[in-house]
Amino acid sequence: MSSKINHIFILHAHLPYINHINSNYIEENWYFENVVESYIPILGMIERLSNDGINPKLTVSLSPTLCSMMENEILEKKLKRYIELRLKLIESETEINEDERIIALLDFYHKKYLEALEFLNKYSGDLITPFKLYQNQGLIEVITTPATYPIIPLTLNRETIDAQITLASNDYKERFSKDLNGIFLSECAYDSRVEPYLKKNSIKYFFVDENAVDKTKNSPYNSYKTDNGITFFVLDYLTSERIFGEYSYLSNPLYRDFYRDIGYERDMDYLKKFTLSDQRIPTGIKYHKITDVNKPLKDKEVYEIDKAFDQADLDSKSFLSDMIKRFENYQGDPVSVSCFNMELFGHRWFEGVAFLESFFRNIRAQRYPVQMYTPSEYISNNSSPYILRPSISSWSDNGFFDKWLNDKNDFIYPYLYEVTRKYIRTVNRFINSSISADVDKALKQLTREILLMQSSDWAVLINYDTHKDYAIFRLKTHYENALKIINDLNSGSLDFDFLKRIEQENGVFHSLDWKSFATKSSF
Amino acid sequence: MSFNLTTRSILDENYCLVLPKNSCEVFVFWKFSDFKISQFEKGYYLKNIIFRVLDENKNTVADVPCEWARAKFYISLPKFVNSITVELYAENSNGKEKISVSNEINISYEKEIKKEYTRI
Incomplete structure (x- = not known):
C-alpha cells in the first residue's frame, strides 16, 4: 500500500496569436474571456493560498503565443475596454432585473469584473509579471509549449521541430529570466523526433498521454526516462474523467449552465452597445444552473451561487478521496499527474476555481496523504530508474491525430x-x-x-x-x-x-x- | 486565392510525403514538376500512379493504385507496422518508374490494447 500519493497538477493555457489592429474580430474575445474568468481568478487564488501559508506547487503551462498576447499593449487596451463594457452591461442588467437571486448574482459579477480591472492595474496590464513573481516565490512552476503550438507528429521537417522548440526555449528564458526545465508538447502530441531538440535545449522533462505507454507492461504512475535521459510523466486520465466523464462533477445540477447566456436572449440593439458585435456572442453573464443536463435551455432554473460553491467544496473532497482510494493497493509511492486546460476553471466551469482552491486547502485541512510537487522538484527528489520510449500519440480522443488531419483540413x-x-x-x-x-x-x-x-x-x-x-x-x-x-x-x-x-x-x-x-x- | 489542392508544385519538384492519421491510416500527398505534369497530361504515363507501402524492414506491405491528379490520398494499412515509407511509381508500357520516396513515419500498434487493461 502506498504511504502517500505524489501529485503534479498542471494547468495548461494556450491560445492562437490573435491581434487585429483596426478591426474587432469576435475571436479576440477568447483571450478576454479567459483572462477575466480564468487567468486572473487563478492568480488571485494562488495569492490567497500563499497568504494562508499554503504552497499549491502548481505547474502552469503557458504557450509562447499566449504569453505574447499577455504582453501586447494593443490587447491590453482592448481588454480594459472589454471589462469596462461588461461592467456597463452588468449595471444595465441590474436596472432591468427584479429577481433578488439574479440581482445578487449580478452583484457578484460586478465585483468579479472590478477585481479583474484592479488586478490588471496592479500589474500595469502585464499578466506575465504575476506568473513570474509566483514562480520566483516557489508557488508555481511555469513551463511552455512549442512556439506556435504545432502538432509535432504532423510536422514534416525535423528542422521545423528544432525551430519550434528552440524558439520556445529562448522565448521562455527571455520572458521568465530563467532556463526552461519542462515543456508541454502541443496537445501532448509526442513523436520521438522531438527528443534531440529537447536535449539540445537542456529541457529536462515533458509529458505524454496515457496512450503513449503500454500499460500492461508499464505503470502510468511512474516517471520514466527516455534513452536520451529526458524524464517524462504520464497523464492520469482518471482524474480528468472525474471532471469530464459521464458522471462528472461538471454536470452537477447546481452548477452554472455554460450555454445559457444573455448574449443569446436579449435584443441585438441592446447587446451591440456592450459587445460591439453584430453577431450574437456569449457575454459571460449567465443566470441559470444546469438543473438537469437533459432539460432544454429554456427550462433551466435560476442559479444559486452559495449552493453551487458549497458543492464545489464537496466535489474537491470527493476528488481527493477518490484519488486516495484508487491507490490504496498500489505498491510504492505513485506519481499521479492531473492536467487540465486552464480555461476549464472559471470560464467553462464557473465554480472551477473554487473547486481548485478547496482542493489545495483540503489537502492540508483534512490531512490527506497527498504530496504536491512541481515536476522539477519531483525529479530532483525522485530520479526515475525506468527507461522507456513512448509511442507516437496525443491526448486527442483516440490518442492519434484524426482531429488535425482529415478530409476537412488536410489541405x-x-x-x-x-x-x-x-x-x-x-x-x-x-x-x-x-x-x-x-x-x-x-x-x-x-x-x-x-x-x-x-x-x-x-x-x-x-x-x-x-x-x-x-x-x-x-x-x-x-x-x-x-x-x-x-x-x-x-x-x-x-x-x-x-x-x-x-x-x-x-x-x-x-x-x-x-x-x-x-x-x-x-x- | 483558394486552398484547392493540385499536384502542381510551386517548387517545381516531384515528391510525395506521408503523415500519420492513426494506427490504421496514413495521409499521403504528392506534387509534380511542370515537366512531369505535362508527361502525365500527354499520356506518357498511365493515369494511375502506384504507392508502394514499405514497413520498417523495407518489406512491401501493399501496392495501392491512385489517380495521379488527386494530389492526396488516405492509405489504409493492411497490417500493424512500426513505421512506414511510401514509394511513388508512375507506370507506362516500359514498366514502373520510381518517381519519389517519402519520409519515414513511426506508427505504434501498442495502443490497440488500451481498452483491455485493468488499471492498477
Whole structure:
C-alpha cells in the first residue's frame, strides 16, 4: 500500500496569436474571456493560498503565443475596454432585473469584473509579471509549449521541430529570466523526433498521454526516462474523467449552465452597445444552473451561487478521496499527474476555481496523504530508474491525430510544406550576404508568418466547423504574406507600408533571430 | 486565392510525403514538376500512379493504385507496422518508374490494447 500519493497538477493555457489592429474580430474575445474568468481568478487564488501559508506547487503551462498576447499593449487596451463594457452591461442588467437571486448574482459579477480591472492595474496590464513573481516565490512552476503550438507528429521537417522548440526555449528564458526545465508538447502530441531538440535545449522533462505507454507492461504512475535521459510523466486520465466523464462533477445540477447566456436572449440593439458585435456572442453573464443536463435551455432554473460553491467544496473532497482510494493497493509511492486546460476553471466551469482552491486547502485541512510537487522538484527528489520510449500519440480522443488531419483540413499540410520550403530557399540565399536593416526586418517578419501558419489551432477550428472562416482567413493571410515577402525579397523591392502593417498585427516573438534558424537548420 | 489542392508544385519538384492519421491510416500527398505534369497530361504515363507501402524492414506491405491528379490520398494499412515509407511509381508500357520516396513515419500498434487493461 502506498504511504502517500505524489501529485503534479498542471494547468495548461494556450491560445492562437490573435491581434487585429483596426478591426474587432469576435475571436479576440477568447483571450478576454479567459483572462477575466480564468487567468486572473487563478492568480488571485494562488495569492490567497500563499497568504494562508499554503504552497499549491502548481505547474502552469503557458504557450509562447499566449504569453505574447499577455504582453501586447494593443490587447491590453482592448481588454480594459472589454471589462469596462461588461461592467456597463452588468449595471444595465441590474436596472432591468427584479429577481433578488439574479440581482445578487449580478452583484457578484460586478465585483468579479472590478477585481479583474484592479488586478490588471496592479500589474500595469502585464499578466506575465504575476506568473513570474509566483514562480520566483516557489508557488508555481511555469513551463511552455512549442512556439506556435504545432502538432509535432504532423510536422514534416525535423528542422521545423528544432525551430519550434528552440524558439520556445529562448522565448521562455527571455520572458521568465530563467532556463526552461519542462515543456508541454502541443496537445501532448509526442513523436520521438522531438527528443534531440529537447536535449539540445537542456529541457529536462515533458509529458505524454496515457496512450503513449503500454500499460500492461508499464505503470502510468511512474516517471520514466527516455534513452536520451529526458524524464517524462504520464497523464492520469482518471482524474480528468472525474471532471469530464459521464458522471462528472461538471454536470452537477447546481452548477452554472455554460450555454445559457444573455448574449443569446436579449435584443441585438441592446447587446451591440456592450459587445460591439453584430453577431450574437456569449457575454459571460449567465443566470441559470444546469438543473438537469437533459432539460432544454429554456427550462433551466435560476442559479444559486452559495449552493453551487458549497458543492464545489464537496466535489474537491470527493476528488481527493477518490484519488486516495484508487491507490490504496498500489505498491510504492505513485506519481499521479492531473492536467487540465486552464480555461476549464472559471470560464467553462464557473465554480472551477473554487473547486481548485478547496482542493489545495483540503489537502492540508483534512490531512490527506497527498504530496504536491512541481515536476522539477519531483525529479530532483525522485530520479526515475525506468527507461522507456513512448509511442507516437496525443491526448486527442483516440490518442492519434484524426482531429488535425482529415478530409476537412488536410489541405493545410501541402501548402504549409511548400511555403516552408520556399522560406528555406530564401533565408539560405541571404544567410551569407551582407544585408540592409530593411531586408533583415523583412526576413524576420517572413519567419513570423511561417511560424504562425504552423499553429495547429487552424486545423482544429476547421475540423469542428467553429470559426472555420476565421481559421481559413488566418491561414491564407500568413501564406499570402509569406509569399509576398519572398517575392519582394527576390525582386529587391520591399513594400514598407505592407511590412509595417503586418508587423503590427503579427509581431509575435520580438527578439526572433531568423539567422539562427537558417544557420542551424533553415527549417 | 483558394486552398484547392493540385499536384502542381510551386517548387517545381516531384515528391510525395506521408503523415500519420492513426494506427490504421496514413495521409499521403504528392506534387509534380511542370515537366512531369505535362508527361502525365500527354499520356506518357498511365493515369494511375502506384504507392508502394514499405514497413520498417523495407518489406512491401501493399501496392495501392491512385489517380495521379488527386494530389492526396488516405492509405489504409493492411497490417500493424512500426513505421512506414511510401514509394511513388508512375507506370507506362516500359514498366514502373520510381518517381519519389517519402519520409519515414513511426506508427505504434501498442495502443490497440488500451481498452483491455485493468488499471492498477
